[in-house]
Amino acid sequence: MSVAAAGDETAGDRGLDSLFEKHGERVRVLLQALSGDGHAVGEGTPYDEIWALRFVLSHPEDAEAARNAAETLRWRAENKDMLAAAARGERLKRFESIEPLVVAQYHGETSTGAPLYIIRAGISNTMALTNTHTHEQMVEFMMYRKELGFLLCDAITRKTNKLTKLVTVNDLSHVSLLAGTDKRFTAVLGAASKLSETLYPQLLDRAVLINAPYIFGAIWSIIKGLMSAKTRAKVAVCGSSDTRKGDISKCPFAKLINLETVPSFLGGGCRCAGGCVRGVSNEQTVMVGMSNPEDGLTPATIAARDKLKVYVDVEAGDKVACYVRVEQRGVEVAAALRPASGGKQAETTLLQKFKHKSDLGAWEKVIDIPQKGTLVLVLNNEYSMLNSKSVKYRVAVLEASDAERLSTIDDDRV
Template sequence: MELDPKYDDYDYPTTAPVAQNGHPGHLTSQQQAQVHQLRLMLESEGYKKRLDTLTLLRFLRARKFDVNLAKTMFVECEKWREQTKLDETVPTWEYPEKEEVFKYYPQFYHKTDKDGRPVYIEQLGGIDLNAMYKITTAERMLTNLAVEYERLADPRLPACSRKAGTLLETCCTIMDLKGVGISKAPQVYSYVKQASSLSQNYYPERLGRLYLINAPWGFSGVWSVVKGWLDPVTVQKIHVLGSGYQKELLEQVPAENLPKQFGGTCECPGGCQMSDMGPWREKEWARPAKWETTIQTSGSEVTEGAAAAQGAQGDAPVVAEAGATAPAPAAA
């Protein structure tokens, strides 16, 4: 894979562990040319940020290497970033209501799976939007979601890649549906739909595996219909499991990395939900995020010291990939 020194500044492995078509380190000459073509098209329109090879490849894969469609997706993403002032928000973002929000909707990263990817966990059974909106707002929840995507990209995934010795670009996601009954489903899917839309449109190719555990009665029937609408590659990533999910889940996530409440053995001091444990917290693998060290905001530079208090803490995003449609965040 050819790298462009103007944009490609990586301090972690850049070759994907499996030789999949269109993935870093496993490109055809045509795909490499399409990366160059996309970059030139974006440069000609004045875009200068996020033109590195790995980012462009994610947008190209999301659009089946149709350069024009990938360009449209990238441009729409940049417009959204500008409108939301995301680059300015990330280094200084604070979410003090997180612990209270977690009482209704826990969302957290916790260690890694057997492939070295970050494990991301959501528990949807306690969602009560009316109660949550007394603590925070829908806008702040979605802003926090976007910030956590940025922190997934850097520093979480780079740290995991360093530890694994190979490029890791995706997560292993566990979505616990326990308690999501018919009466609660509309509230759950109302927020999840907004979150999934954000992830599909602006953060493509971030889903490695998705385990839907404690799936309620009747869900499997719905899933058998829905998966017929999805790309076969996406379907292979999604595993719908009932209450007896532990055996299959533990085949992917080591018991010592899985919180005890899900059948693992991990009991972090203060609770796994708030620990944010993983390679991004281990001195040997962690590095300051690029947004943490040099971010230009409104003509002034935010340094590492200004952002150090934020680190990589916070809850995490619903992980879905671009290009798919589903009633739940099981898209990829």
């Protein structure tokens, strides 16, 4: 897999000087056309020659470049408040209910310093997202995230004098066929992809799909139909099926990026405190839930002969408050600490397995953390052959003041 997609005008030298030498006249024509139509463009505005260059590179015909650039300027005027917030690095209140369900974030960089946008599709909760938000709200959120990427790439471009594009890395670990074929969310992806092609030309370098499951073919046949041929040409599939265990070097993706900046679940060397992407532990393998904003509890259903694992990255000396409520019958509860060093080092048992029944009410405990690692709280229903169990839970690292106050919680039921 090469850095640039087939047919890319920037497949060779991405230096701005050489690009303007080749395309400078078309850039000037585009800016003159936009200015003549009453748009504020050119030197001294955000919409200068560097901005216009991306449209010229994406559209071989001047009229097409002008049409898309004008549409972009109209869209940016209509969405100026959202775009201004993105420029200030503000998190918008109207996206607060969306962000916990979409496990995605700009994190890490390529070998040339371009940003990576990492998506953990398998543990993002698209069903909860589409059940609680409109199509328009979700598309707007996607475009807000795209603007953040554009701002990063534009800043690097101006600093390095080289046209910079982003690489998206979509981790497909734990993707299910059901989640992959949610028609409402695939419609959102299709709309966002179409808008991005108009509003953010020459922004996407490569879209890397990694840890593809065996059902990937069925999912891809649906998603690719929503993409233009130009976007599909930028998609690359990594041959590694599990970057947690396998050799990341087998994936051409590894040659593009600075592995030390990439999260450990992708085979990289980064283990951010609290998790590298959206505060979700690098060890988490189950879909994120949708917690109640009033009590912070996350509901979940644990199928018969199955278990739920909740992961929280912790430091030595942390105190972690755990709360579990079972709606009917009971589940087995246990907790262990997975060392930060990884490898084959054994987990440390922090809470011996016991059965907690619904008639006992809520179970609460503050667990002391002896060393850096990942706390794994296990709610086990494997012993039940027929009955699924509905639970609500909360696991959180306490602030110092809260830890002192809650350290006296009665845990006689353990």
